[in-house]
Amino acid sequence: MGRTPLDTPARLQEVFAAVLGVLAEVGYARFNMDLVAGRARVSKASLYQRWPSKARLITEALKANLPDLPQPDEGTFAEDVRQILRSWGEPMPFDTAGIFLGLLEGSRQDADLACLRAEHIDRAYTVHLQIAVDRAKARGELPDGLDADILITALISTFVLRSEEPGVIDGIVDGLLRPLIGTFRTK
Template sequence: MTDVATSIAARGRPRDPSIESRVFDAAMAQYAEAGWSGFNFESVARKACVGKASLYRRWPTRGELLRHTLQARWLTVSSIDTGNIRGDLEELARMIARTLTGPYSEAHARISLDSARHPEMLDFLRPYSDDTIRHGRAIVRRAIARGEITPATNPGLMMDMVVGAVTNHIRTTPARLRGVMMAKMQDFVSELVEAVLHGVRATDMTENDKKDRGVSA
């Protein structure tokens, strides 16, 4: 056997770069449909049309597979950085809306229910959850550093206002009005972000007024 042939044989089959993408799509669909109790390597492999061995080589447990799937296909807040706070908050709101109305929307409710029923899920989902929160709050901290909003702004509260408002808007809209809601989503997002930023500016003005009048907060 030649040196080249020996090298090729040692390496084995080339790694298929499309496998992870197919697996993430299949895993997201499987979890949205069946929840944690129906989430396993066999069902995901069947949906992705890959062998189970391909999954085991990449993810040692189904918990690791679900965590990496959420990082790739759920809320990718780390990708948001438009250069200004208004653009960032609007993109965050649109991302939440797409996630809660997209093909995997049922995963949102399943994560909440499954985490309560299966506490062990919290252990492997915590890194994903912590990263999402950290990147969300980083949006606000970047805006503070740029001088766009007051340093007194609470990053967690601002994130709760945006995420909570979009989530509530979608969850409380009747099914018969979903089409209208989605058609007007950009208007809702723009008005929401304006209201949030107006509130921050109003708070800043109030604090400045107190300082001007010599009144302690």
């Protein structure tokens, strides 16, 4: 009995789930095609034929599993952020913190991964927060001189590293962001 080709969406998703599982468990340095091949029941040669490097395979797996990322406009920065973070966390079938840490580790070691991550993954997450920051500045909720990159990084990092905790989104918005916005109010 032959194996289902990698071209079918269901089979491809099995491979991508294996990729993300391995990355979360062992990190980037110990990640290899053998581990993915064993978990996904596919030959290592088939993986290399389609993805010439582990950086490209990981990037494709991440792109295939990006959540639906809407651009909310709830009228306030805090509520926009709440909706954006909710879209990231529902549903989250993978170990977000493990994947994030693996990507950070790998980006320090592999320039190709760093470039692919910045181009395909980071931008997919940061663009919505950047739009929300720009709108908040225009409404006077945030000062013009605010370093949006630092704020966005803080929001993303806190969410990812604490994503398994119940109520983390409300904690970030109500316990961190709302008090911070209160000190920034310019109008």
